[in-house]
Amino acid sequence: MYRLKTPITLHDVQIDGRYHNRWLPSSMSKLTGLKGLYLNHCKHLRQLPPAIGTLVLLEFLDIQGTQISFIPSLIGSLISLRCLRVPYIRNGEQNGDQTSDLDPRAISRLTKLEELVIKVVSYEDWCSNAENVMAMLASLEHLTNLQCSFPSSEILDRFLRRRSGRQFTSFQFFVGCPNSKRPQILEPFEYRICKYIRYDNSKHENTFSVSEILPQTHAVELVHFNDIEEISEVGKENLEQIRGLSLEQCNGIRTLIAGNENVARDESTLPNLEQLLSSESWIPFQIKGFDIEELPTFKNLFSQSGYSILTELQKLEIHSCMELEELIVTQIGEEVLPKLEVLLLANLPRFQFICTNTILRWSSLEQVNVYRCPLLKFLPFCKDKETNLRSIRGEQGWWNELMWRHKAQYQDIFLPSSDLTF
Incomplete structure (x- = not known):
């Protein structure tokens, strides 16, 4: 049983999940x-x-969970x-003894509010009320940190327009979906990314209505974007600040990173990309170590100058991409992956070429x-173009059937294996 004392100097009270009462003591006042x-x-x-309304000096209130x-209307007194x-x-999450004294308008009276987190549990009901709540939030001039769900990109657009260009210091926006407890794209950054969007296009709005906020975003998760074939279709200007990108059930994508051979390296579609999650099973795709799994429709991974963001890549693992045919499509005679040390390929039934350009270093x-x-x-290696290759590991039957003209030069470093350990 918790018993609250009343020292004048008490500034903070934290009550954890072991508190089993349904109400707080009236001594809170x-x-x-x-x-x-x-x-x-x-x-x-x-x-x-009701006594909580007397705590006029209260600055932080967390009732999540x-x-x-x-x-409740009394929050407007804080x-x-x-x-x-x-x-x-x-609605269904309440059990009859809940107070009916609810007043979302109370938020608009919190003129000093800087941070707001709305954890949506009753998503269907939220979809009916979000527009009105967002209209009230738009008037809060000091609100710079916001985490909430927007049932549609149009609601997000209208909210941003009502704010008249006022910027956010941090945000987590969930568009077309409820809040996510732990966005996986943020894990590699240890949740230090402060501007994040998850955009689920299941309703096929056929518009990228988040274009106003996307250029400010550092991490984005795109879900059910089946009408785009290349990431660049989202818009180069919308992707320049992206450090983390996640693709989920974007089954129309054929090329992950595409470009034009005449585009300079510093004009990459994703110049600041550090992390990419890009598979049905959410395998991390990192700027120094890529691991790609189960991309069912991919034909090639990098085309033309799309590899220009990969100059720091050290390890690349690709497995179970059933339609993947070619890794790198380029006719440029240069070293496109200058720091790549380890390449692992597994369970790729249609894969034919690492690269058809045999002059790459x-x-x-x-x-x-x-x-x-x-x-x-065929393998695109020859002694003139690489000097550090120490081992090629694979099945003996595969090695025997290779039609690679330089195979004899590498016989001494081939290690037969019937099982590949990643």
Whole structure:
């Protein structure tokens, strides 16, 4: 049982998930100097006491993970509030004894609010009310940190227009979908990325209506974008700041990174890309180590100058991409992957070429592993173009059937293996 004391100097109170009561004690009203109240994950908590409206110095309130219904009207009395984190939970998630004293308009009275997190639990109900809530939020001049769901890109657009160009310091926007607990594209950055969008186009809006906010975004997850064949179709100007990119169920994509051989390296579509998640099973694709799995429609991975963002690539793993035929499509006589050390290819039934251009240099390549690539009959290596290759590992039957004219030069470093360990 929690018993709250009333010291005048108490500034913060945190109550963890072990608190089993449905209500807070009325003695909360005595904590007149309280500045922070953290009730997150008190899953049994259903109401805030009326006395909380007297805490006019309160700056931080976190009621995520509770059963409290969105915005009770008394929150509008917390005029010093700078940070508010709330659930949106309505209808079927409530159990009859919930207060009906809900007033989303109370948010518009929080004129000092800088950070707002709305964790949407009742998504269908939120879709009916989000437009009105966003209209109220647009008036908050100091709001610079926002995490919430937008049922459609149009609602996001209207919200941004109402803000009249005021910028966000940080945001997590979920467009066309509920909030995600732990966006995987943020994990490699240890959640230090502060501007993120997940855009689910399941409703086939056929518009990239987030174009106003996308150029400011550092990490983006695109879901169900079946009408684009190349990432560049999103718009080069929208991708320049992207450090993390995720593609999920974008089944129309044929080429991951494309370009034109006349485009300079510093004009890459994704000049700041560090992380890419690009598979049904969400395998990380990193700027120094790419691991690509189960891209069912890909024909080639990098075309023309699309490889220009990969100059730091050290390790590349590709497996179970059933339609992949060629890795690099280029006629340029240069070293396109100057730091690549390890190349691993597995379970690629249609894969025929690493690269048809045999004049490319592979000066850093040390290890090549090939497993279940029956149509790969040629390797683009020769002693004149690489000096560090130490091993080629693969099935003996595959090696015997190679039609590669330089095979004899590499016989001594071939290591037969019936199983490939990544």
